[in-house]
Amino acid sequence: MSLNELATLLQSIPDFSGKVAYYEFPDGEAPELPYIVYLETGENNFIADNTVIYRQIRVGIELYTSLKDPQMEKTVEDALSTAELIWIKDEDYLDSERCYMITYTVAI
Numbered sequence: 001m002s003l004n005e006l007a008t009l010l011q012s013i014p015d016f017s018g019k020v021a022y023y024e025f026p027d028g029e030a031p032e033l034p035y036i037v038y039l040e041t042g043e044n045n046f047i048a049d050n051t052v053i054y055r056q057i058r059v060g061i062e063l064y065t066s067l068k069d070p071q072m073e074k075t076v077e078d079a080l081s082t083a084e085l086i087w088i089k090d091e092d093y094l095d096s097e098r099c100y101m102i103t104y105t106v107a108i
Contacts, residue, residue, distance in 0.1 A: 001083065001108040003040065006059060010036050013079045015072075033099055034065040034072060044107060056107045061087075063102040073102055080104060 001009075003022070010020045019035040038061045046054040063076055073089075080087045087104040094101055 001085070003038075003057070003059070003108070006038065006061075006106075006108055009079060009083050010038060010061065013076060015075075034063065034069070036076075037062045037064070041105070059106050059108055061104040061106065063104070064097075065100045065102070066098070068100055076102075076104065080106060 007020060007022065011017055013036075015034070016036055019031045021035075021037050023039045024037060025031070025035075038059055040057055041060045042058045044056045044058060045052045046056075061076075061080075063073065065072060077087065077089070085106045085108070087106045090103045090105070092101045092103070093099075
């Protein structure tokens with residue numbers, strides 16, 4: 001899966017059409033919560049004989065919500081699982097933004 005295909009997948013999740021951005025939304029253009037931001041966070045490459053044999057990109061998918069919403073999280077998780085992406089989930093509350101940030105780490 002490419003980053004563009006991942007973006008299409010995230011945009012297809014109910015209630016997130018037009019509410020997905022790579023890295024950040026332009027100043028003053030962030031939609032109201034909830035929304036999703038995704039970004040490349042690194043690589044896990046398979047190397048043999050001083051050559052990259054297989055490239056795997058790590059991507060962080062950040063779901064921002066004003067309230068804890070297990071059903072919305074399940075909707076995102078179901079979309080990732082249906083696309084056969086293995087994900088790891090973390091959660092933080094951002095005091096300065098007064099919102100929850102649920103981060104899914106996937107490899108594509």
